[in-house]
Amino acid sequence: MTDAAGAAPFDRLIAACADDWRAYVEHPFVRAMGDGTLPEEAFRHYLKQDYLFLVHFARAWGLAVYKSRDILELRQGLEILKAIVDVEMGLHVSWCAEWGISETELAQLQESRATMAYTRYVLDAGASGDLTDLHVALAPCVIGYGEIAAWLLRQPFLKREGNPYMRWIGMYAGDDFMSAAAAEREWLNARLAGVTPERFAQLARIFRDATRLEADFWRMGLTLAD
Numbered sequence: 630m631t632d633a634a635g636a637a638p639f640d641r642l643i644a645a646c647a648d649d650w651r652a653y654v655e656h657p658f659v660r661a662m663g664d665g666t667l668p669e670e671a672f673r674h675y676l677k678q679d680y681l682f683l684v685h686f687a688r689a690w691g692l693a694v695y696k697s698r699d700i701l702e703l704r705q706g707l708e709i710l711k712a713i714v715d716v717e718m719g720l721h722v723s724w725c726a727e728w729g730i731s732e733t734e735l736a737q738l739q740e741s742r743a744t745m746a747y748t749r750y751v752l753d754a755g756a757s758g759d760l761t762d763l764h765v766a767l768a769p770c771v772i773g774y775g776e777i778a779a780w781l782l783r784q785p786f787l788k789r790e791g792n793p794y795m796r797w798i799g800m801y802a803g804d805d806f807m808s809a810a811a812a813e814r815e816w817l818n819a820r821l822a823g824v825t826p827e828r829f830a831q832l833a834r835i836f837r838d839a840t841r842l843e844a845d846f847w848r849m850g851l852t853l854a855d
């Protein structure tokens with residue numbers, strides 16, 4: 630689906646905050662995973678906070694269920710919610726274990742300010758807006774991580790052998806995540822087609838805010854900020 634200028638609506642959201650989007654996708658944390666130089670301590674900090682992120686991410690999809698207007702939307706939200714709770718969180722816990730982070734430690738984590746800012750922003754965008762506002766706030770996660778993994782795979786500096794972060798890259802570049810990202814992109818393109826310029830500007834603001842908060846999440850990992 631394209632507009633008169635030939636760009637899909639979701640690509641126009643990215644174009645509306647191109648510098649912020651690039652700063653997020655090509656963040657120093659991301660590059661350091663790619664070339665394998667990311668300190669393990671930074672990755673561990675990120676993994677722990679990402680566990681807390683996933684809890685609120687699941688809540689956000691619960692909110693999507695609540696904001697649904699028909700059975701299709703209900704089903705879509707419910708399936709994603711179930712996938713996060715039943716599959717992704719379990720994977721995350723076992724992955725943390727491999728990185729030396731126990732379930733007990735996860736249960737006692739203190740949430741960092743960057744995690745709070747980002748997750749509560751998304752929940753508020755959804756609570757005060759409609760399902761489209763919520764999806765737009767979630768797009769930097771759902772679509773962004775796929776873009777990041779795909780971007781890394783194209784970089785000449787990517788270290789494929791003996792890189793402890795290759796598995797992270799492989800997971801987000803994998804079929805499961807990529808097809809979820811593609812479905813999200815399609816849903817957004819359909820929803821954004823034909824919105825008024827005023828509405829588009831509103832959504833572009835949410836998208837930009839959420840993108841900047843994702844970049845802050847990377848920075849939190851790098852600086853070990855609490």
Ligand SMILES: Cc1ncc(CO)c(N)n1
Pocket residue numbers: 679682769770771774843846
């Ligand atoms: C912070 C963050 N954004 C996006 C994703 C992808 O689901 C994730 N796991 N964590």
